Amino acid sequence: MMNIVLNKDTMRIEKEQDVVPFRNRVKEYAVRIGMSLVNQTKVITAASELVRNMLKYGGGGMVLIEVVSKGRDNGIRLTFTDKGPGISDIALAMKDGYSSGKSLGIGLPGTKRLVNEFDIKSVVGEGTIVSIIKWKNG
Template identity: 85%
Template structure:
């Protein structure tokens, strides 16, 4: 059972939105007393995903939530875009694969940085990525 303690949505439309967005995620992480290393991992993963969203779908919406499950608190981020979608998710999750000219660590790297990673994509409709980082995870 995951209980939402607090939530917020942010629109990401241009690259200047990335830094304020990271700061907002940081505020949320600080509020639940997440340790520095986990904070950094979460924000880095968030930064990767938001960058993907800008690059492939010209932006989208991010839902930031502070959640609690049992004794543990955490942050859940849901990235929603209306981009072209990903045709082969397992290929996109592979290290070193990139359809654009990047290092290809975005998706698989983000997955390694967080505790839970979920991706859904429909061609022509968009992609939704949801990640959870637990405070002690």
């Protein structure tokens, strides 16, 4: 079944100061669809990790925030797009404990565990696109 987009918003993330308004916007969308506090926390945590990665490794980029619907279930899809150096080894980047930086972040595998759907595409020298979906009841 295809996801139907009910509402969307785009935010440019260029500096650290853009992170809080972005997190607030994700929370607004989560509250609007009636997502539980636990699931709000999961999607905001995942979004925070991905937006910081985009700033740190991709030099910033764009995030598309969408309310999506699949049957009776609503959710939030976030698509992070940067024009950074890309990820040469996605399988390695998806391993627990792997970090290319000196962060104690939850990383990509931790982010994947917080959401229902996770997709990453990256081309070295062109950039990275990460898309996540957190369903309201998931």
